[in-house]
Amino acid sequence: MSNANTTQPTNVKSSTTANTAGQSQTPIAEKLKDSLHNTVDKFADSAESAEKAIRSGATHSAETLTEKQQQIQASWEASSIRKYAIENPVATAGMVFLAGALFGKIIRR
Known part of the structure; x- marks a missing residue:
């Protein structure tokens, strides 16, 4: 029993591609995507500056610790x-x- 009124689905991709060439079909999703990308970029910049500060502090601490160890060793030797x-x-x-x-x-x- 075949129904003569049933139609086969058309290629949805090709019809939406033609519509997206001129204008976005989902402007809210596009705004959300752009906002999220900006947020992630800002977070990455903050993380980068925090990492630099931590590395700088760790390097300074290591140098200070080495100096203190040398002072203590010299004091012990004498x-x-x-x-x-x-x-x-x-x-x-x-x-x-x-x-x-x-x-x-x-x-x-």
């Missing part, structure tokens, strides 16, 4: 405590053991 520990290792180990035992007693109470 320290009288280091000299005593090298010259008297057994006495140093005994003092460290006693300090740890005393600290343990205090913590338990």
Whole structure:
């Protein structure tokens, strides 16, 4: 049973292509798309500047940390405590053991 009034669908793509050549069929969607693109572009610019600031701060922090480490190392090298520990290792180990035992007693109470 074939219905003589049924028609086959026409090629929708070709008919809409002809209409979009002159004017957009979805002006609201186009405005939304443009607005979203602008928002994403602004967000990308903000992210870029934030990344640059973070990288700059991290680089500065790393340089400062390296300088501090060098200062502490130089201070330790010249320290009288280091000299005593090298010259008297057994006495140093005994003092460290006693300090740890005393600290343990205090913590338990």
